[in-house]
Every structure is written in C-alpha cells, then in structure tokens.
Amino acid sequence: MPELPEVETVCRGLAPLLRGERIVRIEVDNAALRWPVDLSLLQQKLPGAQIQEIARRGKYLLLCLERGTLLIHLGMTGRLYVVDSSQQRLPVKHEHIVVYLASGLLLCYADPRRFGAWVWGGEEPLHHPLLATLGPEPFAEGLNGRSLWQRAQGKRVAVKSWLMDNRVVVGVGNIYAAEALFRAGIHPLTPVTTLAEESCQLLLDHIRAVLAEAIEQGGSTVRNYRQVHGGEGFFQTRLQVYGRQGEGCYRCGTVIRALRIAGRSSCFCPQCQPLHQGAGG
C-alpha cells in the first residue's frame, strides 16, 4: 500500500522517463476509480501537452503539463509503469488507463481495487480541493516538535490516528505510523494532548528517519506495490512491528501485539511502547 516513500519512489522513477515527453492520447478502459475519471476533460486537456515535471504532494503524484496538472493517487493498489509500445506485452489485469506518448512509450495505470484517482488539478493544483487542505510535508523545514505539540493541544485522539491524519502531516500511513511510534517508544493509543513537546520532536525525528530509510530502500513491497520498472522495494525486510503481531520484538523479545485503532490494525511492542502520561520520553 503506497505511502510517502512508495509514492516518492514512483515519482523519482517516472521523472526521467516522462520529463519532456509529449502526450498523444489517453485511453480509459475502466473509469470507475475512486471518483469517475472525467474522460472527456482529460481528452480535452492531455493530447498535445508536454509533460514538464513529475512532482509529489503528500501521496498525490502531480503530472505537470504545459497548461495544467494531472493529479494521480495510487490508492491502495494502484500501480504506474512505463512500457514500450513497440514491444509485445501480455494483457495486464486491472489495467484501466493508458497514456500514449510521442516517443512510443506508454504510461500505464493498473489498480485492482480502484481506490486510486486520476483527477484534473487545473493550473493551480495546490489550490485544488484535494491538495488545499493537506498538512505539511514531513521533511518541511517549518515543521518541528513545537509546531506539532501546539497542534496537538486539546486533542484526545490517539497519536497513531493523529499521525495518519493528512491535515497534521502528509504521507504517513499505517505502516510508517506504526514503525515511527515503535522507534520513538510511544504507545499508539497515547492521547496526543498528553505528549510532551520533546516527545513530539522525538516522534518527528523518527518519522523522518523511517521515511528517509524507506525511500532509500525503494519503499516497502507489501502485497502489490511495485516500482516503476516492476521491481520490489526492500524496506519491508526492515519493518520492526508492522505485520509482526504474534512474533517477538527484535529489541526485547516481547510478543508484538495488534490493536484496532480507528478501524486500522496497529502493531506495537507492549514493552518498548508503554502507555502512560507523556509517553515517549
């Protein structure tokens, strides 16, 4: 399931392949993604346009064209890949969208569960409703323990749900929230309002560290995530709590447990992540 490291990896993989390419046409086989793909609009905007840059905002990919930007979200199972139209290829299951490029390359989108999105973001994509309400990027300079702590005041929500709220910080999903909390020694149910400012800083440091390591490793291949060239990421071998319930903690040997928090399975080590006031120091 793509989180920030996976989307960033896809972004970095696509950029050198697509930058400067001119779009010839777009074919949509199944428009029933998270929101219906507006085919007539895309057919009006895309053909003839040159791809200037590929960028990322949160978990959204931005395909920046000459006059406007296409927003792409991979949802849970979305996959972008580039193939050469001159080479024969087998049909890909759940391949819903193909963008034909002037060089003969094809930008393809497959998404079994169709939680993803292809949305026209207009000429000022950062003002698009999907992007306008997003919180800061985790690596943004202005983000620090103090600003996080200030925003946590008066909120009783569990720290894990809070981290996954993209108004607080973008890009942190279920996997990396669990991993960052483990590294910071903070119980996932800790009410955010009880976190000390130092704990917020520690947590942010670990969020940044785990995301940076995951990007370096090409993301985590859990279920069907793949890089642009079809290769797997490698960070999944370094996950310390996610998906490890019932197994021993690498640090202390205690059995990793899983709770359901806001409907999401949340793995943690009861020994390394005790639940108490101001947890995490």
Next chain:
DNA sequence: AGTATCTCCTGCGTGC
C-alpha cells in the same frame, strides 16, 4: 468542532 464510523473495491488467507 472534534472524533469515530462508513464507504468504495478485489485478492488472499482461513475454516468448514
């Protein structure tokens, strides 16, 4: 207004 739940969807593992 803050918080929790619902919803979309398919593939996969489990149990009978």
Next chain:
DNA sequence: TGCACGCAGGAGATAC
C-alpha cells in the same frame, strides 16, 4: 475442491 467470510486500508463523506 469450493464457498463464505474476514481482513487489508487511503481518505473523503457522513454521522454522531
């Protein structure tokens, strides 16, 4: 071997 079922979860919509 097959089928029902639960679970996986991003994030906007909806309900409390």
